[in-house]
Amino acid sequence: MASSLAVHSNGHASCDGVVPGRAPARDDLSALLGIGVTVTAEPGQTVVVEDDPIDHYYRVVSGTVRLYQSIADGRRQVIDFLSEGDCFGLTGVARHPCSVEAMSRITMIRYARRTVEAAIEADPSLARRLFKLACVELQRARQQMLLLGRKTADERMASFLLRLAEPDGADQVVTLTMSRLDIADHLGLTIETVSRTLSRFRRDGLIDLPNRQQILLRRVGHLKALAEGELAGAA
């Protein structure tokens, strides 16, 4: 299942602890690490396989990737979606906790694990920043645990849409970079439930669906109430 990877230098690809760094800390590492190896991959290609030993650290330059875990019969949990500026493979554990797959044609910069460790050695403040990044990721993961463990399909969908929208505005347009299947596997639902829920949101005037990639949030307040579970017994 692990596919080859279009790498500019050599064909090997592997990474690590998977602490995707979000925007706030984007530049920190790249400045310290200097030049890495540019790597590209095609949609569907596997960059990293779960449980592989960790050899590299990656930073996404363009395109989108998904982090996921899976079990025996193919069930899959999409942990997160990463895009430009996000990182993964920062190590704290020996083996990859997730597989990483390209969702589009992607470009990444790859650094050897030793390079990163040397940089940490050279600049101790780097470790602190990595720690903060990891804490933010942890917070995200825990919010997702609440979503997966205790929210209804409607609440999951609303939470997901609002997270994609991020900067709060009145009429938000959300552009989906992932398929319905990816969304389903991220929210612990089936593709049909995702589709049905979106359709019902549209009928109820919560959103518009101009096309398959875009969603217009019409009643953000209502969606927020839904996401927070405040409309528990409502139609």
Place this chain on the structure above:
Amino acid sequence: MASSLAVHSNGHASCDGVVPGRAPARDDLSALLGIGVTVTAEPGQTVVVEDDPIDHYYRVVSGTVRLYQSIADGRRQVIDFLSEGDCFGLTGVARHPCSVEAMSRITMIRYARRTVEAAIEADPSLARRLFKLACVELQRARQQMLLLGRKTADERMASFLLRLAEPDGADQVVTLTMSRLDIADHLGLTIETVSRTLSRFRRDGLIDLPNRQQILLRRVGHLKALAEGELAGAA
């Protein structure tokens, strides 16, 4: 809902980023931080409230606590159970991502946030260790996401039992420090489903239930297969 806390010095209590450190790194911090303030709490008392600003770092000395998140109508997701040697409140974010509640009479050592930050300043290697701790936590959180998003009730229960057992042996005795309700809220199930699942496991010879607090694992291999989702279509 936030209750007072029996604190030896003053009555204030609050903490932070919640990176519970597991056994491997237990001693690291305490050695560096020196003496903290001893704090005790009674069963059911709230030590930290979600979204509170983070002021302290805690280390559990005795007893058990639960970390959880909750939403409007009282639904609750138990993130983790912490016991002797585990830590929480290591900061990387400004506000508590979880509430923390005592499950038994507990003793903790509390350090001011500044103390911890000064220690990090003094010994840069500390940040690296914190980072690794956070990565381990992240890995746990992600495994739980897979469990919550994609596993059946049986698989969740089996996974949970095996995680409590940890050091693999033939006939493992697991002692539960938490109620059925806590288990349910950790596994994203109801108390009834937890109870029914355990009863069925007993009928099927997978476990014994000598009393309400103890579980004897009889067929560990079978439980493992269940936990990994390898018995997807079996009775």
Place this chain on the structure above:
DNA sequence: CGCCCCGTTGAGGGAGCTCAAAACGAGTGG
């Protein structure tokens, strides 16, 4: 044009939830 993939919609079923009651265990007081 025709194929294929993805998304949508429909009908029916089942795993787990809800509501309800009984069983159990621990603590308390007579």
Place this chain on the structure above:
DNA sequence: CCACTCGTTTTGAGCTCCCTCAACGGGGCG
């Protein structure tokens, strides 16, 4: 030692939300 209470756990019966299975629709591409 027993009677009583109270909280937790177990068990039962019915229902619901979401899943499964299946068919249809539409856009992209050869």
